[in-house]
Amino acid sequence: MRKILPLTFIVLSIFLCSAKATTFDLVTPSARVTIVYANDDKKLNSIAAHLLAQDIERVSGYLPKVVTDISIASGNVIIIGTLQSRLIKGIDKNYFGGLNNQWETYTYKVVKKLNRNIDNALVIAGSDIRGTAYGVFGISEKIGVTPWYWWADVAPAKQMRLSINIDDFTSKTPSVQYRGIFINDEDWGLQPWAAKTFEPETKDIGPKTYAKVFELLLRLKANLIWPAMHPSTKAFYHYPGNKQVAADYEIVVGSSHAEPMLRNNVDEWDKSWGNFNYVTNKPQVLKYWEARVKESAVNEVMFTMGMRGIHDGKMEGVKTTKEAVPLIETILKDQRNLIGKYVNQDLTKVPQALTVYKEVLDIYEEGLKVPEDITLIWPDDNYGYIHRLANTEESSRSGGTGVYYHASYWGRPHDYLWLGSTHPALIRTEMAKAYEMNARKVWVLNVGDIKPLEYNIDFFLDMAYDVTPFKSSDYSRKHLQNWTSAVFDKDNALAISDVLWEYYQLAFERRPEFMGWSGVEPTTPVAFTEYNHHIYGDEAQIRIDRYDQLQKAAAAIATKVPQLKRDAFYQLVQYPVTGASLMNKKYLYRDKAALYARQGRLSAQQYYKLANSSHDEIVKETQYFNEKLAKGKWNGMMSMKPRDLPVFSPPKLDLAVAVSAPLFAVSPEGAEISASASPGDKKVFELPAYNQYSRNKYFVDVYLTKEANVDYQVIPSADWIKVSKREGTLSSEDLNSQQRIWVEIDWSKVSPAKSLSGALRVKSRGAEYTFGVSADNPNIAELKDFKGFIESDGYVSMNASGFTRSGNTADKAWEATEGMGSERKMLESRPFTAKVDTSRAAILRNPFVEYDFYSFGTSPAVVNVYTLPTFPLNNNYEMRYAVKVDDGPLKVLNFKTVGRTDEWKRNVLTNTAVKSVVIPDLKSGKHKLTIYMVDPGVILDKIFINLDQKKLPYSDMQETILR
Numbered sequence: 001m002r003k004i005l006p007l008t009f010i011v012l013s014i015f016l017c018s019a020k021a022t023t024f025d026l027v028t029p030s031a032r033v034t035i036v037y038a039n040d041d042k043k044l045n046s047i048a049a050h051l052l053a054q055d056i057e058r059v060s061g062y063l064p065k066v067v068t069d070i071s072i073a074s075g076n077v078i079i080i081g082t083l084q085s086r087l088i089k090g091i092d093k094n095y096f097g098g099l100n101n102q103w104e105t106y107t108y109k110v111v112k113k114l115n116r117n118i119d120n121a122l123v124i125a126g127s128d129i130r131g132t133a134y135g136v137f138g139i140s141e142k143i144g145v146t147p148w149y150w151w152a153d154v155a156p157a158k159q160m161r162l163s164i165n166i167d168d169f170t171s172k173t174p175s176v177q178y179r180g181i182f183i184n185d186e187d188w189g190l191q192p193w194a195a196k197t198f199e200p201e202t203k204d205i206g207p208k209t210y211a212k213v214f215e216l217l218l219r220l221k222a223n224l225i226w227p228a229m230h231p232s233t234k235a236f237y238h239y240p241g242n243k244q245v246a247a248d249y250e251i252v253v254g255s256s257h258a259e260p261m262l263r264n265n266v267d268e269w270d271k272s273w274g275n276f277n278y279v280t281n282k283p284q285v286l287k288y289w290e291a292r293v294k295e296s297a298v299n300e301v302m303f304t305m306g307m308r309g310i311h312d313g314k315m316e317g318v319k320t321t322k323e324a325v326p327l328i329e330t331i332l333k334d335q336r337n338l339i340g341k342y343v344n345q346d347l348t349k350v351p352q353a354l355t356v357y358k359e360v361l362d363i364y365e366e367g368l369k370v371p372e373d374i375t376l377i378w379p380d381d382n383y384g385y386i387h388r389l390a391n392t393e394e395s396s397r398s399g400g401t402g403v404y405y406h407a408s409y410w411g412r413p414h415d416y417l418w419l420g421s422t423h424p425a426l427i428r429t430e431m432a433k434a435y436e437m438n439a440r441k442v443w444v445l446n447v448g449d450i451k452p453l454e455y456n457i458d459f460f461l462d463m464a465y466d467v468t469p470f471k472s473s474d475y476s477r478k479h480l481q482n483w484t485s486a487v488f489d490k491d492n493a494l495a496i497s498d499v500l501w502e503y504y505q506l507a508f509e510r511r512p513e514f515m516g517w518s519g520v521e522p523t524t525p526v527a528f529t530e531y532n533h534h535i536y537g538d539e540a541q542i543r544i545d546r547y548d549q550l551q552k553a554a555a556a557i558a559t560k561v562p563q564l565k566r567d568a569f570y571q572l573v574q575y576p577v578t579g580a581s582l583m584n585k586k587y588l589y590r591d592k593a594a595l596y597a598r599q600g601r602l603s604a605q606q607y608y609k610l611a612n613s614s615h616d617e618i619v620k621e622t623q624y625f626n627e628k629l630a631k632g633k634w635n636g637m638m639s640m641k642p643r644d645l646p647v648f649s650p651p652k653l654d655l656a657v658a659v660s661a662p663l664f665a666v667s668p669e670g671a672e673i674s675a676s677a678s679p680g681d682k683k684v685f686e687l688p689a690y691n692q693y694s695r696n697k698y699f700v701d702v703y704l705t706k707e708a709n710v711d712y713q714v715i716p717s718a719d720w721i722k723v724s725k726r727e728g729t730l731s732s733e734d735l736n737s738q739q740r741i742w743v744e745i746d747w748s749k750v751s752p753a754k755s756l757s758g759a760l761r762v763k764s765r766g767a768e769y770t771f772g773v774s775a776d777n778p779n780i781a782e783l784k785d786f787k788g789f790i791e792s793d794g795y796v797s798m799n800a801s802g803f804t805r806s807g808n809t810a811d812k813a814w815e816a817t818e819g820m821g822s823e824r825k826m827l828e829s830r831p832f833t834a835k836v837d838t839s840r841a842a843i844l845r846n847p848f849v850e851y852d853f854y855s856f857g858t859s860p861a862v863v864n865v866y867t868l869p870t871f872p873l874n875n876n877y878e879m880r881y882a883v884k885v886d887d888g889p890l891k892v893l894n895f896k897t898v899g900r901t902d903e904w905k906r907n908v909l910t911n912t913a914v915k916s917v918v919i920p921d922l923k924s925g926k927h928k929l930t931i932y933m934v935d936p937g938v939i940l941d942k943i944f945i946n947l948d949q950k951k952l953p954y955s956d957m958q959e960t961i962l963r
Contacts, residue, residue, distance in 0.1 A: 001232050002229060008606070009359070009601045013754070021165045021166060022165070022166055022167070022168075023164075024076065024110055024122050024164050025120075025163045026163060026164065027056065027060040027062045027161065029161075031076050032062060032075065032076075033075070033078055034064055034066075034075065034076070034078070034082065035049045035053055035064050035065070035067070035078045036049075036066075036068065036070050036079050036087070037068060037080040037081060038068070038074050038081030038082065038085030038086065039089065039835055040087075041069040041084070041085045041132070041238070042085055042263060043541060043763075044083075044130070044132070044218075044250045045081060045082075045246065045584045047060055047215075047249065048080065048136040048137070049249060049253045049619040050066050050078050051137075051140070051215065052137075052139060052244065053066050053082075054137050056143065057293050058149070059145065059159050060158050060160060060161075061160070061957070063519070064440060064629060066454070070087065070090075070118075071880070072576050073117065075117075075119055075120075076119060076122075077089070077114070077120070077121045077122045078139070079121055079124075080122075080132060081125060081132065082122050082126045082129055082131070083099045083100070083127055084925050089446075091114070092455050095111075095123070096109070096171040099125060099553075100127070101127075102127035102128075102131070102173055102956065103127065103128070103177065104173065104223070105126070105127045105170060105171045105172065105173055106124060106134055106135030107124075107126075107169070107171075108122065108124060108138075108166055108167070108168060108169055109122060109168050109172045110122055110123075110574075115200075122166065124136055124758055125648070130250050133218050133422070134218070134221045137219045137221075139164070139725070141219075141486070142258060143156070144156040145165065146221050147216060148185040148454055148487065148568070148572075149217075149452065150159045151212070151451070152451075152454050152487075152878055153568050153571070153630050153633070155455040155486050155563075155565060155567075156616050157564075162293055162713050164268050169436075170757065172466065172467070174464070174465050175468070176278045176433065176443050176465075176467070177400075178223060178225065178438050178442040178443070178940060179221070179223060179443050179465060180217065180224025180251075180254070180443075180445075180463035181224075181447045181457060181461075182226035182256055182398065182404070182444050182445065183227060183408075183447065183448075183449070183450065184226075184228070184229070184408065184410075184446050184451050185417055185448050185642070185810055185841060186230055186233060186407060186448070187232040188227045188639035189206055189450075189505075189637050189638065190205060190209070190637070191204065191232045191233050191453060191636040191638060192636040192637075193227065193449075193634065194208075194811050195636075195637035196301045197633070197634070197635045197636050201764055202239065202599070205234075206239045206242065206495075206719060207242050209528070210225075210246065211480040212904075213225065214249035214251045214352075215249065216450075218251075219432075220457070220462075220465075222465075223251060224254055225252070225254065226255055226256045227265075227442060229258075229264045230266070231266050231267070231311075233269055235267040236253070237270060237295060238267065238268075243295075243298055243299050244298070245792065247298050247299050247300075247800070250300065251300075252298045252299075252300045252301065252719070253300070253302070253354070253365065254301065254302035254303075254304060254351075254444075255304045256304065257308070257312075257355035257357040257360070257379070257404060258308045258312045258357075260289065260304050260308075261289040261304065261306050261335060262293075263289065265310045265311065266310060266921065273288070276309065276316060277316040278307060278317055278330075280328065281315060282877070284517075286334060287340060293342045294342050298344070302352065303339060303350065303353070303441075304352075304353060304354075304355065305332055305352050305353065305922070306328055306338075307328065308331065308359075310359075315327075315359075316549040320360070321363050321366045322595065323800055324359075324363045324366075325366050325368050332354075332370065332374070334734045336352075336546050344523060344912050351375070352375065353374065353375040353379040353399075353402065353442060354370055354374050354375070355379060355630070356376060356378065356379065357404065357721055358379075358821070361379070364376075367873065371399075372398045373399040375397075375399040376394065376399070376400075376402070376443055377402040377403065377444070378402070378403050378404070378434070379403075379404045380404070380405050380406055381871070382406045382409045382411060383908035384405070384407075384422055384426050384427070384430060385408065385868070385869055385871055386405070386433070386434060388565070388871055388872060388873070388875065389434055390437055390438055391876055392694075395437065395438040400442075402438060402440070402442030402444070403434045403439050403442070405427070405431065405446065406422070406446040406863070407420060407422045407427075407453050407457070408446055408447060408449075410904070411520065411521060412520050412521040413905035413909055414513060414514050414518065414647075415513060415642060415645060416511050416513045416514070416518055418513055418579070418640060418641075419511075419513070419641055420576065421504070421507035421511045421512060421580070422506060422514075423505070423508040423820045424455070424476045424480060425461055425476040425504075425820045425917070426508070426820050426868075427460055428459075428463065428473065429473070429477045429817065429868075430870075431443070431460070431463055431464075431467075431470070432470055432473075433832065433937070437832055437873065443460070443464040443645055450638065451571070451638070452571065452572075453575055454571075455500070458483060459476075463491040463535035473816075473817040473818040473825075474725065474818050477501060481494060483497075484500070488561060488565055489565065491560075492557055492561055495553070496557060496569075497551065499553050499557065500551075500573060500577075504582065504822070506543070506546060507580060507910055509862060509911070509954075510584075510909070511606055512580040512907075512952075514647075514909050515529065515587040515647065516587060516645075516646055517530070517587075518646045518647055519753045524630065525646050526647060526649075528594065529587055529588065529590050529591055529954070531591070531955065532951060533544060533591065533592060533744045534539065534667070534669060536957065537669070537698075537752060538604060538669075538699065539953055540560055540591060540592065541588075542955065543584060543591075543955060544589075545920060547584050548580060548581065549571055551576055551577060551582075552583040554573055554578065554587075555574070557573070563783060567630045570625075571625070571629065575621060575625055578617075578621055579618055579622075581617045582615070582621075583647075585611070586611050586612075586614040586618075586651055587651070588614050589607045589608070589610040589651075590607070591602075592607045592654055593605070593655060594653055594655075595606035595672070596703075596738075597653075598656070599661070599665070599667055599703075600661030600705040601705060601737070602704045602706060603701045603704075603735055603738045604655055606737070606825050607735075608651070612651060615650045615651060616650075618640050618833060621640075622638050623641070625638040626638055662705065662940065663705055663708055663710065664703075664704060664712065664765060664767045665702075666700060666769040667700070667701045667768075668701075669699045670686070670698070685770070685772070686771065686772040686956075687700070687743060687760070687771050687772065688794075689745070689774050689793075690773070690775045690776065691775075691778075691792070692747050692775070692778075693778075693783065693790050693962055694791070694793065694960060695747065695788060695839075696793055697742050697743060697744035698742075698744075698790055700740055700760070701738055701739070701740050701741070702728070702741065703739075704730050704731065708730075708731075709729065709730070709731045710729070710730045710731075710765060711727065711729050711730075712727065712728055712729075712763065712764035713727045713761075714726045714727065714728075714741055714760060714761075715761040715762075715763065716758065716759075716760055717758040717759040717771075718748070718756070719749055720756065720775065721743065721758050721760060721773050721775075722745065723742070723743055723760070724740075724741055724742040724743075725741055726925070730764075732817070741762075743760060744770065745775045747775075751777065753777065753779040754777050756775045756777070757774050758773045758775070759772055759773060760773055765920070769849040783854060786852070787962065788804050788851065788853055788854065788926075788962060789802075789852065789853040789961050790857045790960055790961070790962045791857075794947050794950055795945060795946055795950070796853045796855070796944070796945040796960050797943075797944055797958065797959050798853070798944075799825075800943065801824055802961065803818075803827075803849035803852055803932060804928075805848050806849045807846065808900075809845070809846070809847055811834070811907075811938075812829075812830070812834050812933060813830055813847050814827040814829060814848075814940070815827065816828075817939070819941065820868075826868070826940060826941050827935060827940040828937070828939045828940075829881070829933040829934075829936050831936060832873050832934060832937060836934060838874075838880070838934060840890055843932050846882075846932045846934065847933045848931065848932045848933070849931050850928055850929065850930045850931075851928070851943065852926065852928055853926075853929060853945065854929070855923075855924055855925065857924050858922065859921075859922060859947050860918070860920055860922065860947075861885075861919040861922035862916050862918050862919075862945070862946045862949075863919065863943065863945050864916050864943065864944045864952065865881075865893065865913075865914070865917075865931065865940070866912045866913070866914050866940075866944070867879075867881075867893065867895055867912070867915075868911040868913065869897070869907035869908060869911065869912065869937060870936065870937060870941040871896070872935065873936060873937045876933050877935045877937065878894050878896050878898040878934075879894055879913075879937070879938055880893065880896075880935045880938070881931055881932060881935070882934055883929070883931055885929050885932070885942075886917055886928055886931045888919065892934060893915040894915075895907075895913035904954050910954075929943065929945075942956070946959065
């Protein structure tokens with residue numbers, strides 16, 4: 001792992017140690033380190049050396065001398081250079097043999113008494129120029145300067161005495177050869193910030209901004225950029241300084257999937273040249289590409305091959321996918337001729353990539369022949385699920401394969417451009433799968449504006465650099481803990497990582513930008529959410545409470561974080577946590593206002609005010625981010641309403657309050673409409689049934705419909721009925737106009753084998769409401785030793801990993817993997833190379849998981865199986881598993897989706913794919929649900945068996961397990 005604690009060097013699989021750690025003094029009362037770099041290497045040596053000197057000054061206050069002549073250096077010296085430089089060759093080549101013919105590796109070697117003037121030399125030698133830079137910035141991290149010192153204002157702790165404990169070691173070759181980011185959809189952050197605040201002389205994202213981006217990439221041990229390319233931004237090559245700064249920082253310049261041959265078509269294609277159409281305008285298109293190929297000679301580049309439309313649209317000139325195949329093959333041939341003519345006749349020496357994104361994947365599947373040395377880059381579906389990966393034949397390509405992955409997106413079914421909300425465990429799951437299936441050449445992450453995706457970027461690039469620890473599914477959370485330890489003080493690191501983990505958990509259930517239940521392409525108005533307010537314990541309120549606790553936890557930590565870390569904490573933790581919390585409250589409070597207005601509750605107006613104040617708080621927090629955070633450094637970077645989509649608008653609601661309701665009314669759980677009655681009405685309402693095996697509790701809301709002060713009493717008919725309060729006062733002030741009473745059973749006072757009936761009376765000012773309460777305490781012999789799941793309130797809830805028994809085979813298995821969205825684990829069908837036989841006999845021999853469950857009554861049942869909405873591993877597979885209940889029929893389910901169907905849209909908005917099996921007449925008693933493996937790569941999440949036809953819950957439900 002790359003992230004480390006200041007002044008500590010913890011080796012976690014990247015480094016190969018060969019000697020005992022040595023203390024190397026940088027700044028002490030008797031030592032002032034000097035930095036010497038090889039000036040016969042490329043300019044990046046000088047850049048890295050001076051940045052290291054500045055990092056030492058940030059920590060210690062002392063700025064070391066940076067020189068190129070080792071003869072004038074004395075005392076303790078840091079020596080920087082590549083294996084090929086005269087400086088490194090002049091030390092001892094035997095120290096650095098492990099660097100020969102390696103890609104981006106480096107060695108640390110402490111040499112005592114290098115000469116009569118140099119007491120101790122810390123030699124940082126790289127196999128190449130980037131390897132050297134990675135080694136240099138590794139020292140920066142050791143002294144407490146994180147890669148995010150500038151981009152997130154992570155100020156290092158001051159240390160007047162600065163030493164490091166260091167081993168002699170050589171780094172491994174990076175797991176993925178080309179690792180980088182795609183700056184995209186920069187219209188609401190990076191571009192306006194650069195133009196107005198950071199780089200006003202350019203009025204755009206120019207060389208000054210890119211220098212900061214490229215420094216960040218090197219500190220994160222990355223090497224590739226797909227530059228910003230939206231209409232708001234001039235093309236990367238428009239500013240000559242951009243390509244020069246990329247050359248200086250040795251960053252490989254590529255271009256997005258829609259920009260062949262390093263061309264930004266949106267900005268650079270002149271409509272006076274005609275259509276961007278290879279069928280009708282080939283000479284002009286070739287001339288256009290040729291000019292860029294010539295111009296890019298100063299840079300190390302990766303050419304995007306093929307052709308699409310002007311801006312992320314389909315290629316012109318063909319009507320069908322079949323027609324596109326020969327045209328793309330011709331285009332590839334012509335593009336490669338240009339590369340061979342102007343760059344290198346040996347095309348295998350020039351990185352080239354074809355990203356099979358959107359319709360290009362369809363063209364590829366139609367039979368497109370792509371030269372072997374071109375890297376195939378597989379895309380995700382824009383929401384974190386990789387569309388497909390290589391089959392056996394594709395895995396052996398000399399050009400290899402890679403992945404283009406999204407942590408930010410503009411498009412249907414809905415954008416998520418505001419906050420970084422992609423769960424790190426999802427990134428780990430999908431990218432570990434990609435690596436295992438040989439996608440190891442190129443990894444590119446769509447990062448939007450860079451901010452506020454700092455942690456997603458860090459996680460993705462750490463994994464690309466060294467995938468080894470990420471192969472364990474439990475490493476996602478460990479990585480987060482290590483990162484918060486490196487970024488913040490260790491006293492608060494664990495609490496901060498817990499807050500961020502909960503933030504990602506909640507966002508995995510529903511991203512903040514999706515809370516309006518609206519859509520784009522076409523843009524639709526906001527709607528009510530699918531969170532239930534009157535069943536399942538009020539899952540909307542449960543979500544509000546979780547966010548409220550999270551927001552308060554972040555605010556409490558903010559008071560404990562050292563002052564020099566406050567700005568970093570705000571932008572990395574507090575703003576996203578607060579923003580997500582407020583966005584959820586805005587819509588869930590609005591929903592409550594609408595529901596309670598229909599019930600006639602006086603509180604409806606208060607909830608509507610809470611919804612509006614939540615929106616106002618988002619505006620206020622965003623204003624602080626832009627105008628006051630870090631003394632206005634980030635002014636223009638943060639927009640809380642990208643594209644002005646409806647979800648970002650203030651809530652709008654017509655509060656049509658019921659007028660016929662009595663002053664005092666009551667609403668029990670399970671009733672969407674209030675159990676209101678006229679004063680003296682003796683009508684009895686029923687609470688959901690209680691059962692000693694499930695031990696539920698249910699709520700009853702008491703409330704005012706008009707302004708008043710009202711006392712009320714809650715009167716159970718028997719002592720076995722427990723209530724959370726027996727009396728109270730309602731008033732018109734704020735939310736005091738309503739109160740929630742929890743009702744449960746004291747089972748110690750209910751005899752075995754008894755079924756009791758009682759009542760709960762709620763009285764006030766002559767109005768009285770009576771609720772029937774039934775408690776069943778059966779003595780069921782077959783449940784005496786039963787271990788499994790049990791019906792509760794008309795449903796059975798199971799986590800996939802909570803199976804009663806399982807059976808794997810010698811070559812196939814359901815394997816546990818750390819889950820997302822809750823603390824549970826999920827089950828993944830492995831290995832990814834498993835052969836598939838869909839005959840009934842073969843399926844019944846496959847790995848299985850079984851779940852014992854018990855139902856109390858005879859009724860129809862719907863078995864809902866939830867999986868992650870992953871895609872088939874490649875074109876040899878589907879997304880199938882098989883389900884059987886008791887001795888019933890074997891049902892094969894397939895959640896594979898094609899294109900942007902309504903099913904796919906719902907899947908990515910909910911991070912679930914739900915398939916159901918209907919059982920017309922499930923008898924009471926014990927049952928066995930069995931799920932069999934069919935295709936590899938299926939990830940089982942949970943099972944919800946609906947026995948009473950209530951609306952399904954939106955959120956995760958606790959397991960109804962008999963304990």
